[in-house]
Amino acid sequence: KAGVTQTPRYLIKTRGQQVTLSCSPISGHRSVSWYQQTPGQGLQFLFEYFSETQRNKGNFPGRFSGRQFSNSRSEMNVSTLELGDSALYLCASSLEASPNTEAFFGQGTRLTVV
Amino acid sequence: AQKVTQAQTEISVVEKEDVTLDCVYETRDTTYYLFWYKQPPSGELVFLIRRNSFDEQNEISGRYSWNFQKSTSSFNFTITASQVVDSAVYFCALSDSNYQLIWGAGTKLIIKP
Numbered sequence: 001k002a003g004v005t006q007t008p009r010y011l012i013k014t015r016g017q018q019v020t021l022s023c024s025p026i027s028g029h030r031s032v033s034w035y036q037q038t039p040g041q042g043l044q045f046l047f048e049y050f051s052e053t054q055r056n057k058g059n060f061p062g063r064f065s066g067r068q069f070s071n072s073r074s075e076m077n078v079s080t081l082e083l084g085d086s087a088l089y090l091c092a093s094s095l096e097a098s099p100n101t102e103a104f105f106g107q108g109t110r111l112t113v114v
Numbered sequence: 115a116q117k118v119t120q121a122q123t124e125i126s127v128v129e130k131e132d133v134t135l136d137c138v139y140e141t142r143d144t145t146y147y148l149f150w151y152k153q154p155p156s157g158e159l160v161f162l163i164r165r166n167s168f169d170e171q172n173e174i175s176g177r178y179s180w181n182f183q184k185s186t187s188s189f190n191f192t193i194t195a196s197q198v199v200d201s202a203v204y205f206c207a208l209s210d211s212n213y214q215l216i217w218g219a220g221t222k223l224i225i226k227p
Contacts, residue, residue: 004158033215043205043217056212088157097213105151105159 002026004093004106012112018079021109025072025093032074033103034066037088046089049074050097078111086113116141116210120218127196128226135191135221137206143167147209148182148189153220154202162204165189193223201225 005024013019025032034046045058049068066076072093078085088110092103117140127133139148150162163173165182173180177194193200206218 035215042219043207043215045214045216048213056214058214090157090159092159102161102164103215104161107156107158110157 004091004104006089006091006106006109008109009107010110010112012114013081015081015083015113017081018077019081019111020075020077021089021091021111023074023076023091023093023106025074025091026104029093029095029104030072031094031097031101032068032072033092033094034074034076035090035092036060037090037108038086043090046076048097055097081113083113086111116143116208116216118206118208118216118218120204120206120221122221123219124222124224126224126226129198130195132192132194133196133223135193135204135206135223137189137191137218139187139189139206139208141187141208141210143211145211149207149209149215150180150189150191151205151207152202153205159205162191196223196225198225198227 007022031050033048035043037043047066048056052068063079068074088108090105090108092105094101094103119138146167148165151159153159163180170182179192181190201224203220203222205220207215209215
């Protein structure tokens with residue numbers, strides 16, 4: 001079965017612009033989580049969606065937002081981009097919103113802000 | 115506070131050597147989950163193991179083994195007879211009571227032929 005698909009794979013944006021990243025989870029998975037990975041801060045949790053509802057949110061400013069659609073696909077949006085937003089953004093999907101289920105990760109979207 | 119420490123930033127060994135990656139965690143929760151993930155150069159995180167706080171049995175899967183010790187808050191990962199394909203960044207993570215994954219900084223493992 002198809003894995004987690006993230007689009008686009010690479011993105012270059014200018015400071016001040018906004019960006020939308022997309023994540024298609026594995027078919028049948030209802031939970032989608034987003035993570036930011038940078039060399040300085042490592043992997044940090046952004047937010048998690050389950051059945052179209054945001055269940056948890058990490059410690060990120062309001063410029064970072066997301067949503068989940070009825071087909072479980074998720075998008076995250078970053079507005080007013082800053083240089084520090086340059087990172088690998090990873091999406092993970094799992095059957096349920098529980099640590100007792102395995103999370104499958106996509107290959108990520110590498111965002112560069114110039 | 116919840117925290118995961120992977121003190122080894124980078125480890126380099128020659129193929130066929132055994133190697134242990136250390137993971138120490140901090141949590142006040144009595145129920146928690148610990149994970150190991152592998153991140154090859156392609157970027158995606160590959161799930162290796164999940165262990166809940168009530169199961170201290172060590173686990174072996176092929177050349178991989180994990181040693182969970184609550185007394186020392188450690189969840190170490192050993193690769194026996196390492197291979198070049200094992201080269202990757204390995205992350206240890208802790209799931210808190212909100213099911214958020216808290217990640218260690220990762221250990222870059224280099225296996226030289």
